[in-house]
Amino acid sequence: MRKIRIPHYAATCLTFLAIGSSVAAHAQLGATGRAASASQGDVVHQAQGGLVRYHETTDANGIAVREYVDSSGAVYAVSWRGPAMPDVQSLLGSYFETFRQGANASAGDAGLHTSRVAKDDLVVENRVRLREFTGRAWLASALPPGVNSTDIE
Template identity: 75%
Template sequence: MKKVRIPHYVIAGLSILVSSATAPAFAQLGATGRAAAASDGDVVHQAQSGIVQFRETADQQGIVVREYVDSTGAVYAVSWRGPAMPDVRALLGAHFETFRQGANASPGDAGLHATRVALGDLVVENRVRLREFSGRAWLASSLPPGVTSTHIQ
């Protein structure tokens, strides 16, 4: 059997193509209108309390992202869990720099394997435990009436 040698640039190009084709586009925190990740096949879930609505997506790595939406479709919170971190920059959108500044100002605020940033209107919590990443972020002033941070899971 003859071995075929594939050039490294072909492998690199294919891996970029595959990863970009399979990565879901998440809505950004604070986005108004129908979220960017929404498509005609998306299902909006309603929590048993009836107070919270969210869209849930999962990528091929097993990262599950929930986008909590108000009655207008604006994303007021996001949460994630899985074997790796999602693209937090994409999830937080315009709020990412605020998160980064807060994280740099108070590293390890919540503990060794957790971080909590509360800066202005933005609150972000992130945990890592045995290769299980989870977190949530919300805009405090955008929580709908009756919704608290305990509803964001």
């Protein structure tokens, strides 16, 4: 019987595609208007003197998701951290297919515990270490003036 070996980069990509965690409803990357999960009592956090604004939610599984919003409420970035992956497809929305294509194209470049996809306007970074999943995704052209990728945590 022939043993099939799946390279680590393929496993990373499959993890993104296969995870279907029960995550609270979130706005999708690039969505306009208030975040889908926002309620009237929702707290908008601010950093960098008000330049960086985000909503943060934590689901029952302990996965925290931040939705970074510009002054009009459009989601230009998302980030996550927790003991499992969030539903990345729902977070990326219409950009998920771009991510999937970029992940397939850069599969040979992926590291053992990290991956990075930069395709068109979309950038997605993911890291897994000792059952701690962290990641972030953003639209490079949508970053508000004065905000850069290092502000997305």
